[in-house]
Amino acid sequence: MSNNWKSKNRHKSLLQxxxxxxxxxxxxxxxxxxxxxxIKQFSYDICQKHNVKIHKMxxxxxxxxxxxxxxPNINLSNLVRTIKSYTTYHIWKLYGKYLSRHFGRENIFWxxxxxxxxxxxxxxxxxxxYIENQG
Numbered sequence: 001m002s003n004n005w006k007s008k009n010r011h012k013s014l015l016q017x018x019x020x021x022x023x024x025x026x027x028x029x030x031x032x033x034x035x036x037x038x039i040k041q042f043s044y045d046i047c048q049k050h051n052v053k054i055h056k057m058x059x060x061x062x063x064x065x066x067x068x069x070x071x072p073n074i075n076l077s078n079l080v081r082t083i084k085s086y087t088t089y090h091i092w093k094l095y096g097k098y099l100s101r102h103f104g105r106e107n108i109f110w111x112x113x114x115x116x117x118x119x120x121x122x123x124x125x126x127x128x129x130y131i132e133n134q135g
Contacts, residue, residue, distance in 0.1 A: 006071070011072065013071070013072050014069075014121060015069060015070045015071070015072060015074075015118070016055070016067065016068065016069045016070075016118065016119040016120075016121075017066075017067070017068050017069075017070070017076070017116055017117065017118055017119060018065065018066070018067055018115075018116065018117050018119055019065070019066040019067075019068060019080070019114065019115065019116050020063055020064065020065050020066075020114060020115040020116075021063060021064050021080075021083075021084060021110045021111070021114050022062060022063040022110065022111045022113070022114075023062045023063065023109065023110060023111070024103065024108050024109060024110060024111050025102075026062045027062060027102055028061040028062050029062070029099075029102070029109070030059040030060065030061055030062060030063070030064065031061040031062075035091065035095060036059040038090070038091060038094060038095075039059065039064060039087050039091060040057055040059070040064075042086060042087040042090045042091065043057060043064075043066070043083060043087060044057075045086075046082060046083055046086040046087070047068065047083065050074070050079065050082065051070075051071055051074075052068055052069070052070050052071075052074065052079060053068060053069040053070075054066055054067070054068055055067045055068065055069060067119065076116060080114050080116070084109075084110045084114075087109065087110075088107065088108065088109040088110060089107075091109055092107050092109070
């Protein structure tokens with residue numbers, strides 16, 4: 001991950017996150033290299049359009065991990081919704097016949113939930129000590 005602070009107007013930021021999406025019903029839909037590669041490409045496309053950097057991204061059989069960097073004005077729940085809906089729409093365009101065997105007419109791909117956590121460039125212990133030693 002990059003540790004370069006972003007400076008804009010009157011603020012500096014470095015906002016990085018670990019994000020995980022899981023396939024609906026834990027179906028192993030990402031075991032196929034072509035499906036996995038397409039999901040990754042759609043993810044890059046939509047993130048680039050929204051000024052979100054993907055530093056790392058990898059799939060397992062039934063989920064995908066992202067390491068992303070955002071700007072302060074990005075609403076994370078909106079970002080998640082955008083990535084999920086964009087990738088779902090486009091993957092159904094490519095693999096609709098195959099996916100309908102798993103989901104019927106429901107155009108779904110991901111579970112409703114997701115995992116996200118921030119990734120700091122210092123440990124919690126270091127930050128506590130830094131704050132305690134102010135003043």
